[in-house]
Amino acid sequence: MDLKLKALTKSLWVFHAACSPCNNCDIEILDLLTPRYDVERFGIALVGSVRHADVLLVTGVPNYKTKEILKTLYSQAPQPCLVVAVGNCACGRMMFKDSYNSPCAVDELVPVSAYIPGCPPKPEAMIAGVVKLIQKVRGKK
Amino acid sequence: MSHKVVVPIGPYHPLQEEPEYFRLYVEGEKVVDIDIVIGYMHRGIEELSEHKHFDQIPFLVERICGICSTSHPFAYVNAVEDLIKITIPERALYIRTIIAEMERIHSHLLWLGLAGHFIGYNTVWMWSWRYREPVLDMFEMITGNRNHYAMMKVGGVRRDIKDEDVPILKKTLDDLVPAVDMFKGAVMDDPVIKARLKGIGILTKQQAIDWAVVGPTARASGINIDVRKDDPYGAYDKVSWNVIVEEDGDIFAKTKVRILEMYESIRIIRECLDKMPKGPIDFDVKDIPPGEGIGRVEAPRGECFHYVKSDGTNRPIRHKIRAPSYMNVASNKIAAVGGTISDATITLAAVDPCYCCTERLTVLDKHSNKNIMNGWDLIRLSQEKTEKLRNSIK
Ligand code: SF4
Secondary structure, three states: OOOHHHHHOOEEEEEEEOOOOOHHHHHHHHHHHOOOOOOOHHEEEOOOOHHOEEEEEEEEEOOHHHHHHHHHHHHHHOOOOOEEHHHHHHOOOHHHHHOOOOOHHHHOOOOOOOEEOOOOOOHHHOOOOOOOHHHHHHHOO | OOOOOOEEEEEOOOOOOOEEEEEEEEOOEEEEEEEEEEOOOOOOHHHHHHOOOOOOOHHHOOOOOOOOOOOOHHHHHHHHHHHEEEEEOHHHHHHHHHHHHHHHHHHHHHHHHHHHHOOOOHHHHHHHHHHHHHHHHHHHHHEEEEEEEEOOEEEEEEEOOOOHHHHHHHHHHHHHHHHHHHHHHHHHOHHHHHHHHHOOOOHHHHHHHHHOOOOOHHHHHOOOOHHHHHOOOOOHOOOOOOOOOOOOOOOHHHHHHHHHHHHHHHHHHHHHHHHHOOOOOOOOOOOOOOOEEEEEEEEOEEEEEEEEEEOOOOOOEEEEEEOOOHHHHHOOHHHHHHHHHHHHHOOOHHHHOOHHHHHOEEOOOOOOOEEEEEEHHHHHHHHHHHHHHHHOOO
């Protein structure tokens, strides 16, 4: 494992982009930071700007307004930037795929590295997802 | 010389969890005007709902908002039941009320936490979200999910509250009361929070009426409105509780209303658990006749309104939704203009006693390995410290 990879996966800083979700996935993401789950002890911290982030967490079904913003956000992130789609909405648009304001899914806009399904996924599921992502990036099974 | 500067907040801003865009026009530190741009969350739910079966819509409207994920289905089933004119089994009414009130508790705790986060007081955030977890556990016990409970259905509820669960629910509520007490103490007596919230963002009674605000926002400005009392639904007319009204209209009053409402919610849930009759939990609805119906529900943020029109097929031909925030957001224009843009880093918060640390710290006797100070002792200590601090400020 080279140094860059080691540094990247040691403590993931995440930026959370809400692309018209119902809010619940976002709340569960915040819930991860609060005392019961407290992912900061694993070095995972939420940052205020995508320019500081290693991981972009995307929730919701992008609409016409957020679609362009998501692309911009991804282009502003330092590479390599891992994208995690949190929730059924981000994974596959769920019941919103027929909506007039849902032009495309998240993975048609940005390359997604991990999908965490659930509506909303339980915080445990999110932790498990991130652990799997780290293992994948490090090239382990 | 007056020089207007535009300070953009959003759409993706560290302070916000959801994308909205506020354009603040400032002169020096003073906010002189504000523009609010929304629409980042629009998913066309009303239109989607016109393509779904009546029984599928509760799942859809539940996903309008993750925090009020009972209020919308509740208002929707009220509207459809108003349309078909049925009375639903009494047990279902009680279960609906219990779920709606549990939601109010979790939502108010969530708000309290975020409010703390916004004034740079993350301790409040951590604490209130910690005490929100047991409420989510109760949800998980009853409905099988932490959020998006899928309890409402036209004619009743989907899941029953099991008799063996009732003592556990009551116990959790009992444990919640000291926590809310602690919050009441911590938030209402905290000098820093007072300094940050008192007299800030005032919405007078007249302004509140003019801008037609609803829910806790209106009740904090001295307007006594609450759909639960004014137009009772569910089992609200069968239990005793009070509407909390405050006069000041500032952010402190809004916080106070929300904290005190949690006590009322706990009271309602307790009474419902006691009074809940045995019996069926749903009424088999065969078909929906042509007609129209309305449903109103007091969501944690205010009145939530649904209108459903049916032409006798299995889908509504019109479904109109009005969420409480739609009314409340606009009043920001009054409340924010004239204030200052407060810095994210608050110098005052630096002297604050930290509640968050208490949870991770235990004091052990070196020889016997006994715990000589628990979390509550530390809270008491920090409260004493706050008291000293308050006296020194006076
Ligand atoms: S997956 Fe579910 S909880 Fe998450 S944003 Fe979509 S509807 Fe909301």
